[in-house]
Amino acid sequence: MFVSPLFEVEEKSGANFGEFAGWNMPMTYSSYQEEHLAVRNSVAVFDLSHMGRLRVKGRAEELEELIAKELNGSPGQMIGPTAFLNDRGGFIDDVMTYKISDSDFLLVTNATNREKVIKWIKSNSSLDVEDLTFSLAMIAIQGKKVKEIFNVDEIPHMTFKLNVSYMGMKVFLLSRSGWTGEDGIEVWAEPEIAGAIFTKLAQNGVKPAGLVTRDSIRQEMGYLLYGEDIDESVTPVEARYWVFSLSKGFVGKDAIVEQLRNGVSKIRFGFKMKKGMRVIPRRGMEVTSLGSKVGYVTSSTFSPFLNRVIGMGYISPQHFFLGYSTTVEIRGKTYEIKMDDFPFI
Amino acid sequence: MAEIKVGKYTVLSDLLYTETDEWVKLEGDVATVGITDYAQKKLRDIVGIELPEVGRDFSAGDPIGVVESVKAAVDIYTPLSGKICQVNEDLTSSPELMNLDPYGKGWIFKLRCKDVNEKVKLMDAEKYVEKIQKGE
Numbered sequence: 158m159f160v161s162p163l164f165e166v167e168e169k170s171g172a173n174f175g176e177f178a179g180w181n182m183p184m185t186y187s188s189y190q191e192e193h194l195a196v197r198n199s200v201a202v203f204d205l206s207h208m209g210r211l212r213v214k215g216r217a218e219e220l221e222e223l224i225a226k227e228l229n230g231s232p233g234q235m236i237g238p239t240a241f242l243n244d245r246g247g248f249i250d251d252v253m254t255y256k257i258s259d260s261d262f263l264l265v266t267n268a269t270n271r272e273k274v275i276k277w278i279k280s281n282s283s284l285d286v287e288d289l290t291f292s293l294a295m296i297a298i299q300g301k302k303v304k305e306i307f308n309v310d311e312i313p314h315m316t317f318k319l320n321v322s323y324m325g326m327k328v329f330l331l332s333r334s335g336w337t338g339e340d341g342i343e344v345w346a347e348p349e350i351a352g353a354i355f356t357k358l359a360q361n362g363v364k365p366a367g368l369v370t371r372d373s374i375r376q377e378m379g380y381l382l383y384g385e386d387i388d389e390s391v392t393p394v395e396a397r398y399w400v401f402s403l404s405k406g407f408v409g410k411d412a413i414v415e416q417l418r419n420g421v422s423k424i425r426f427g428f429k430m431k432k433g434m435r436v437i438p439r440r441g442m443e444v445t446s447l448g449s450k451v452g453y454v455t456s457s458t459f460s461p462f463l464n465r466v467i468g469m470g471y472i473s474p475q476h477f478f479l480g481y482s483t484t485v486e487i488r489g490k491t492y493e494i495k496m497d498d499f500p501f502i
Numbered sequence: 503m504a505e506i507k508v509g510k511y512t513v514l515s516d517l518l519y520t521e522t523d524e525w526v527k528l529e530g531d532v533a534t535v536g537i538t539d540y541a542q543k544k545l546r547d548i549v550g551i552e553l554p555e556v557g558r559d560f561s562a563g564d565p566i567g568v569v570e571s572v573k574a575a576v577d578i579y580t581p582l583s584g585k586i587c588q589v590n591e592d593l594t595s596s597p598e599l600m601n602l603d604p605y606g607k608g609w610i611f612k613l614r615c616k617d618v619n620e621k622v623k624l625m626d627a628e629k630y631v632e633k634i635q636k637g638e
Contacts, residue, residue: 173546188601189547189572369546369572435550435597437570458572459549466550488568488575 161206162294162348166355170365178268178384180207183367190461192366193373196337197462197502200300201366202358209271210293210345211264215284220262223281223408224254225393225401232258235315235334240400241277242409246392246416250274251383251400255317255332263330265295267383281408293329294351298363299341299374306363309333309342324357326350336371338378338500373458376467379427379499385440386425386455386469392416395471396425423452423471427501428485428494430466435459436492437466438485444472445491446483451476454485460501467501468494506627508634512539514605518621519630520581525605531618533582536609537569537600540634545571548600553589554611560584562620567610569600580613582620588612 159180161167168174172183183204186192195201213220221228226239237253250270255263266274275286303309312318317332328346335341344354359365372382381387381398392409393400394416401413430436437457444452457468476483482495504515513519518526523541527534542548550570560566565577566586589611593599600608625633 173543185546188598190598373572433595435570435594436552436568437550437572437575439575459570 159207161204162291163204163206163296163352163355166352167204167365170356170359172365172367175368177368178207180268182207183365184369185367186365189367189369189373192364192370193461195364195366196300196339196370196374198301199364200298200303200306201364201370202355203297203299203366203368203371204294204355205297205343206290206294206348206351207268208290208295209264209266209268209274210289210295211266211271211275212287212289213262213264213278213284214260214287215282217259217262219282219284220278221405221407223278224252225407225409226254227402227405228254228256228262230256232256233316233318235317235332238398238400240393240398241274242393242401242407242413243389244409244412245389246394246409246412247389248383248387248391248393248396249277249389251381251387251398253334255330257319263289269384289345292347293345294348295343295345296351296355297336297341297343298358299335299337300339303340303342306361307342309340312342314340324354326354328354336380337374338502372456373460376456376458376469377460377462377500377502379469379501381425381469382456391471392421395421395423398425421474424474424477425469426452426472426477427469427497427499428467429463429497429501430492430494432465434466434492436487438468438487438492438494443486444470444483444494445486446476451483462502469499472496506631508540508631509638511543511634512605513627513631513634515627517605518581518624518626519633520579520624521633522577522579524578524581526581526621526624528615528618528621531615532587533584533613533615534609535578535581535611535613536604537578538630539604540637542601542604542608545569545573545576547572548597551593551597551600551610553591553593554580554586556586556589558586560586560613562623570597578610581624582613582618583616584613585616586611587614
């Protein structure tokens with residue numbers, strides 16, 4: 158199992174570690190509910206070193222053919238999220254793209270798909286792929302008050318800078334985006350530097366947060382997690398994940414066009430349970446309408462911000478009625494869930 | 503009641519324990535039951551509970567409810583046979599009490615035992631410490 162390069166620093170901060178996608182990563186520090194609220198009300202720092210970090214060089218046209226979104230932005234822009242799709246339009250992975258130049262890109266992949274993406278690019282193009290995952294750590298500083306605490310204005314939203322100084326230390330990359338719904342900065346740096354920044358942030362009142370929090374935070378926004386909500390059998394149309402551009406060619410486009418013309422047999426939906434209902438529908442549990450199976454759950458959690466259980470799954474489009482209450486089967490009992498749209502907050 | 507530290511876990515010396523990580527405090531023929539510090543730390547953040555019905559009879563080892571954490575839903579089992587005489591209603595609105603105070607405010611249910619001699623099948627603190635050490 159891979160271990161976070163920030164393991165020692167995080168252990169000192171009280172991290173409880175657990176396995177995620179073959180990595181031993183911080184799951185929680187104090188309680189995920191406190192960490193979750195720190196993101197929504199203040200600011201928190203996450204270690205995302207498990208995610209794949211790749212540098213891809215070569216002809217942009219070759220990458221364009223493999224990736225579902227146009228890469229025609231200016232150097233220094235982040236393009237994404239976008240995706241690598243298979244011939245059937247299913248997700249090989251959803252990725253964030255950083256354009257350094259017309260022939261030089263950075264990609265962030267899901268941890269579980271890093272090797273698959275490298276193999277996919279190499280076997281379908283002449284592009285050169287360098288894996289930076291183990292030489293650089295990645296942390297994300299996210300939260301409502303990030304702007305009050307850090308000077309982030311020099312990096313406009315969805316842009317990045319390379320080889321800059323951050324908190325007095327030289328980092329490889331500084332970007333501004335956020336997978337939390339809040340403002341945020343991502344830092345790629347050598348592990349020692351990333352560890353020093355992490356420690357300094359924690360000392361300055363930025364709450365360390367783990368992957369359990371990351372999961373509850375992303376569910377509030379309706380963001381998808383590979384392996385839970387999307388995989389190779391699900392297309393962006395079914396997932397309502399607009400990661401493609403029809404104005405260009407890419408692998409999987411024909412399948413996408415076919416679905417946009419003729420419709421889909423399942424579609425992603427969101428749901429909330431009543432306040433006080435403290436049971437969590439787990440992945441794979443059946444969604445029913447008057448006794449008939451009409452869908453299934455892929456992700457669900459208790460939202461500390463909304464103080465209720467939220468979740469998402471797939472449902473037959475004929476049964477997708479926003480605001481309508483349907484049911485989910487949990488351990489033989491039926492519970493009411495109300496269909497809702499994203500983001501939940 | 504003396505506390506025994508096993509790494510980051512706490513075991514209380516005067517309680518009895520099950521293989522499924524419940525603790526039992528026997529007072530006469532009434533058993534108070536909860537989940538151990540080890541169990542709550544393994545489950546991480548607890549967000550919900552399904553409590554047993556007061557007045558229902560159960561046999562030792564029966565599943566009587568479910569603890570929901572962000573990680574998983576796990577059954578809770580009754581360590582002894584008998585009738586449920588009280589449940590901790592506070593857990594319905596504040597299930598995190600099982601994380602914050604597993605041996606105190608996080609207790610789950612009380613059972614009037616059918617036969618207190620069944621307790622011989624339970625582990626004492628020393629044996630439970632061994633179980634945790636083996637599991638780590």
